[in-house]
Amino acid sequence: MKIRPKALLACGLLAAAVVLAAPAPMAGQDKVSGDVVKIGVLTDMTGVYADLGGQGSVVAAQMAIDDFGGKVLGKPIQLVSADHQNKADISATKAREWFDRDGVDMITDLLNSGAALAAAGVGKEKNRIVMVTGAGSTALTNANCNAMTIHYAYDTYALANIAGKQIVKQGGDSWFFITADYAFGASLESNTADVVKANGGQVLGSVKHPLGTTDFSSYLLQAQASKAKVIGLANAGADTINTIKSASEFGITKGGQQLAALLVFITDIHALGLPATQGLLVTEGWYWDLNPETRKFGQRFLAKFKSEPTMDQAAVYSSVSSYLKAVQAAGTDESNAVMAKLKSTPINDVFAKGGTIRADGRMIHDMYLMQVKKPAESKGAWDYYNVKATIPGDQAFQPLSKSTCSMVTPAK
């Protein structure tokens, strides 16, 4: 093909025009990258945690976008979602693809600690915001903290510090742990053991089980033989469900031992039913039946999805809505500016009142000690908790002074 001089000239002019026009957005005309604000829900769609986040998290994020009006700074807001399959490598790959290729501005949810730590690492590298609502590991705001990660809903420290501490105070001063054999289980067990010892209790032993065990009767018999007053379950999801179910079958609770399921979501209670769970003390960051506002949110959610929102799904809603407010306030979707607004603006919505995001990325908000209702007390499906106590955020979470996050510990 022959190149005509006229066409060449046209190309040259066009290129010059582009170069000349380029500084314009820098001058303040267009501060939204790609003319769209993109939010990614990275979650577990089909695995063991799918019920507490999964498609429900996508619904919650869409509700937050709709409530915001679908646009921010005059630009459309777009929602994308993907399955991290509870695997760190898949989570990291997806996050990288979203940030690099698809122009995603913020990622939320992340149900498994390994997947969350991986995505947070990519966020740090690409300077993009990651708001973790589903995973529990305190590493997110300690050893692995970074300027772009926010840990939103709960963590293993708070779980141990609330239900764990309360059980010790009520006389449950000797513990045996049944622990899921991976990062989250180990973190939850060690946090809880610290709380038990600090409050004058003792740990008599523990047993680690592989993730995804079907039959827990053997571990329960070991726990029974230990004669500990409290059997602490440092596991989650299907593992917790199976342990609780076998415990009631083997008469563990009738024999005078108490179960402490350290991480339970309302969907787990729903799956197990009240006869097997009544009386359990549970730490929650949110419940649909706290006040008229949460009830209204619950009803709206229930109309779109098959369950009441879990703490995680409500937190996804809140994280998306806080993010959009921060973009609005910053006047741009540039990560550093948005993060500065996020950390300086209190969060007041259906999830949290007066919530604040600390320097280490920890979102501080009220937590709740719940007791599971007796079947006779419950008015029907999803009416499962009595609120035993509201724990102010500054008492629920790890104090900043104890944090090992490099952003808050002064350089020595």
Added chain:
Amino acid sequence: MRSVPFQALAGQALVGLVNGSFYALLSLGLAVIFGLLNIINFAHGALYMLGAFGAWILLHHAGVGYGWALLLSPLAVGLVGVLVERTMLRRLYRLDPLYGLLLTFGLALILEGLFINAYGVSGLPYEIPEWISGAFNLGFMFLPKYRAWVVLTSVALCLTTWFMIERTRLGSSLRASTENPRLAQALGINVPLLVTLTFGFGVALAGLAGVMAAPIYQVQPLMGSNLIIVVFAVVVIGGMGSILGSIVTGLGLGLIEGLAKVYYPAASSTVVFVIMALVLLIRPAGLFGREK
């Protein structure tokens, strides 16, 4: 390693036997299907799940209790099996068994996907029926009556099945039809019907195991896929297709796994596969299998 008092050990052994009886029941169905029909049925776990859901649906939508579910649910699962055999598996008999494996594996994924979509992954509770709830106090342990019932029933079922296939006229025509279909047909045996019924029966056993598992475990879509790999290992160790082998190995491995949970819990999920590897190295046809 830790020292465990004898009494606690007896309890653990008993718990292991309970799990073993599930393995035995499930691997028995697989062994019947493989031994007689040469089909590697990867949908076995999904059909076990179907049996459990059958019991749950009967109870919650039709008010039909555990006793009847024990009969109706396996029948329904058996019918599903017959349908699958007639419409799909039949077309693959002339091909390598691998094709059957792929087909049934796909079916399992579809079934599980459908149930996850309808019921979620956390599953549904199924209460232990009143008449068999409670427990025996054995002194050294607290044995739930339901678990005792599971062990006794599955051992009885396994032995009956073995007897039927190895020692009755029906069983011998069945074996004849698989060893030499043409000859059997010439002798007046309806081979295709027998094959369909055998598949239905093997699958119904999985459904029955599902109903029995429902009150112990959560009724959930992935309950079968958690178990199926171990069950396949049991079949391989016992000797592909050996009925007695699958029964003895199922119970034995349940026991070994139970003890691993006491002495070295981290190995409990792998001990079965270590044994499988060893058996394959030393006796490739399995403990009870015959080399062809």
